[in-house]
Amino acid sequence: MSTNVLRTTDGWWVVRDERAVRIESKAVTTAELLADRAAVRDAAASAESGTPVADLVVLPPVTTPCRVVAQMVNYRSHARDSGFTGEIPPTFFRKASGSVSGPHDTIVRPAHVKFLDYEVELGLVMGAPLPVGTVVEERDLPHYVAGLVLTNDVSARDVQLTKTQFYESKSYPTFTPTGPYFVLLEPEDFAHLLNLRLRLSVNGEPRQDRTLADMIVRPAQALTLLACFQTLDAGDLLLTGTPGGTALKAPPKPVEKIAALLPPALKWKAFFNGQAKNPHYLRNGDLITATIATPDGRIDLGEQRTAVTDAP
Numbered sequence: 641m642s643t644n645v646l647r648t649t650d651g652w653w654v655v656r657d658e659r660a661v662r663i664e665s666k667a668v669t670t671a672e673l674l675a676d677r678a679a680v681r682d683a684a685a686s687a688e689s690g691t692p693v694a695d696l697v698v699l700p701p702v703t704t705p706c707r708v709v710a711q712m713v714n715y716r717s718h719a720r721d722s723g724f725t726g727e728i729p730p731t732f733f734r735k736a737s738g739s740v741s742g743p744h745d746t747i748v749r750p751a752h753v754k755f756l757d758y759e760v761e762l763g764l765v766m767g768a769p770l771p772v773g774t775v776v777e778e779r780d781l782p783h784y785v786a787g788l789v790l791t792n793d794v795s796a797r798d799v800q801l802t803k804t805q806f807y808e809s810k811s812y813p814t815f816t817p818t819g820p821y822f823v824l825l826e827p828e829d830f831a832h833l834l835n836l837r838l839r840l841s842v843n844g845e846p847r848q849d850r851t852l853a854d855m856i857v858r859p860a861q862a863l864t865l866l867a868c869f870q871t872l873d874a875g876d877l878l879l880t881g882t883p884g885g886t887a888l889k890a891p892p893k894p895v896e897k898i899a900a901l902l903p904p905a906l907k908w909k910a911f912f913n914g915q916a917k918n919p920h921y922l923r924n925g926d927l928i929t930a931t932i933a934t935p936d937g938r939i940d941l942g943e944q945r946t947a948v949t950d951a952p
Contacts, residue, residue: 642787642829642939643684644821645673647699654683655821659690669703670822671875674767674786680824698744701789701822702765704737707876708816710761710793711862712806714881715854723890730857730865735793735879736811743819743944747794749922750812751951755915756922759793759882760840760848760930762941764859765822770872776863782827784863790932790941791879792817792840797888797921798912818877820942833859835934838883842926850883857881887920924950 644655645663652673653660665679666672673680712731713719719728741747749756767786770776776784793810794817800809810816833852840848852858857865859880866872915921922928926948933940 641826643680643824644940644942645680645701645824646693646696646820647701647703647822648696649699653691653696654680655693656684656690658693660693660696661686661688661690669875670701670706670765671873674874698742698820700740700742700818701820702740702763702818702877703875704740706737707872708735708737708740708879709733709866709870709872709877710735710810710879711857711881714856715850715883716856717850717854717884718882718886719856721884721886721889728856730862732866732870733806733810735807735816738813739811739815741814741817743790743817743942744946745814745817746947746949747814747817747922747928748812748949748951749924750796753796753798755797755887755912756948757795757797757887758840758842758847758922758928759795759886760838760932761791761793761879761882762836762838762852762932763789763791763818764878764880765789766872766874766876766878768874770863770867772867772869772871774864774867776860776867778830778860781830781860782825785825785859786874787822787824788932788939788941789818789822789877790820790930790944791877792928792930792944792946793879793882797915801911817944817946820944821940823939823941825939829939832934832938836932836939837935838932840885840928840930842920842922842928844929847920848883848885854883855881887918887922888915922948924948
């Protein structure tokens with residue numbers, strides 16, 4: 641069975657039934673903790689009653705600096721929302737690890753960003769180096785992937801679209817809420833990945849709800865494609881895409897064809913004038929709730945609750 645791990649300013653903890661048992665380890669980084677799995681197992685087997693999880697201030701379980709890589713348009717429902725037809729080429733982009741924040745930290749919208757969006761995503765935490773040229777089969781996943789985290793790939797859409805700049809639009813501080821749990825997997829847990837259900841709501845209104853069965857490029861293939869050009873190390877993070885239901889959606893095809901005839905400045909002005917009427921973009925005071933879990937609870941990445949505020 642999987643093991644849920646928390647990180648706080650006081651170190652690392654194993655969670656059992658809403659109580660946390662301290663992991664007796666000198667590990668500071670996620671990679672160092674993965675090298676001390678014996679201490680994690682000892683804490684999981686401990687008879688200690690533990691500390692209530694509610695009493696702990698939780699930090700992101702993926703420590704930084706690290707590589708943060710993400711997959712673009714990797715769910716069929718998101719591809720439909722984005723106006724893609726036919727085959728979707730696998731695409732990766734980087735996020736600054738400085739964007740990683742805690743699962744209950746406030747998301748800060750920069751003053752120049754008007755269209756702030758959410759993307760619940762499953763994060764794979766690497767447990768071993770992935771050298772360039774590696775081919776990863778399904779049976780190899782337990783060797784390369786140590787566990788899973790819940791993430792939100794927060795996106796400044798007006799920056800992303802007008803500048804075709806993924807790195808900037810998704811890398812502002814607080815734009816990658818991560819956690820609460822780092823779920824360490826056992827080899828037998830990987831057979832249940834496709835049952836994981838990703839859900840996100842804003843102010844209690846459901847926005848995203850899909851399982852990994854909707855995924856286009858699954859983890860083993862994604863790691864193989866990424867290893868064509870990118871090395872990963874233990875503790876690095878791969879975000880595996882988001883389901884449909886984000887605020888941003890492609891305009892109807894006739895509108896898109898007409899807009900293509902306009903000069904770029906007029907095209908984007910018309911597009912964002914239309915987007916301004918969309919009530920789903922994030923605003924000051926919104927509360928985002930996100931979860932990822934299997935229906936039977938075998939794998940449960942916990943609940944993320946993040947408020948949105950405007951930068952001063």
